[in-house]
Amino acid sequence: MARPRAFDLDGAVEQATTLFRQQGYHATPIPQLTAALGIGSGSLYAAFGSKDGLYARALERYCDGLVATLERDVHTGADIRTALRALLITMITTDLAAPEQGCLLVGATTERASHDGTVKQVRMTLNAVESVLTEALHQARTRGELHGAVDPVHCARFLTTFIQGIHVMERARADRTFLESAVTGALRALD
Template sequence: MGRPKQFDPDAAVEQAMEVFWRKGYAATTPQDLVDAIGIGRGSLYNAFGSKHALFDKALRRYRDSQALALIEMLEGSGPVKDRLRKTLRFLVEMDLADPDQRGCMAVNVAAELAGTDEGATELVRRMFDRTEGAFRALVEEGQRAGEIASGRDAHAIGSLLLNTVVGLRLMVRVAEGPDRLSRVIDAMVDAL
């Protein structure tokens, strides 16, 4: 009898994240996960406990790798409106370049599981809160620099920018190209 195949749990979570991101939670079967990771079903359950436990790890991996990249772009240097426009365009270009047009995993999870999966809903809520906070901080920076009118409510604008990103990342899933999305980005940034 041969030795069981060894696998890297971190790589397995990464591969599972890709499957959940592409197919969604409900449509992902244990067999999909087994096939993607390259281990037996028993090893999958021994390592992660359940499909949902693996999903939770995959969603956290997404948060740690993908979602934080947006915040890092916003915290860069240069004029605030330029950074904002560049970040929004980057998201759209990245999503349009994806052959599966997966959009944002957090947005997808919110659309699929909000109200039915408390843990996933709370994790996505925290991701959105953090992103909104980064937008608010960017607006406040723009107000200090005189790029954005100081009388405007930075909290409200941060919420509006989060809503814009969620909408863009949903729209990209059915977009035929960047034109409509670019108009949204330009209108949003120019309105500030």
């Protein structure tokens, strides 16, 4: 009879996410993962199949959280410029408060571009981000917040790219003044 799992799977995925964000996939060895999770390698393999399996779960959870946060933040009831500015400034503030924590989505894109499962998750997430932004921009145009020359799809694609670029610049230790200026410039795409 198999022994019941004696550790919290969600907690393990959360802890692994932290390590992967700080160090990346390749620089996070299994012994460090098992020590941080407080489990043996046998438990890791039984629960997740492999380090890749744990990474996939961490990335999926992280990406789901990003999309859910975006969805919530662009539908605050504020006009689209105010909502997007608040979202971007909050993102900057959060990232600058913990510079050792990188964006797992950016890390996955750059570090695991040859891994099909990772590429698929990244693509699905970026498509979801674009979709949420496109919908919010269409609604804003319907409310009269954007003039007819603003194409919601093109603007959403630009903002999706800009969000990832902000994360890269934060990782490169750009300062708040630089990042907030970039946000101001990016939001001009809505004019």
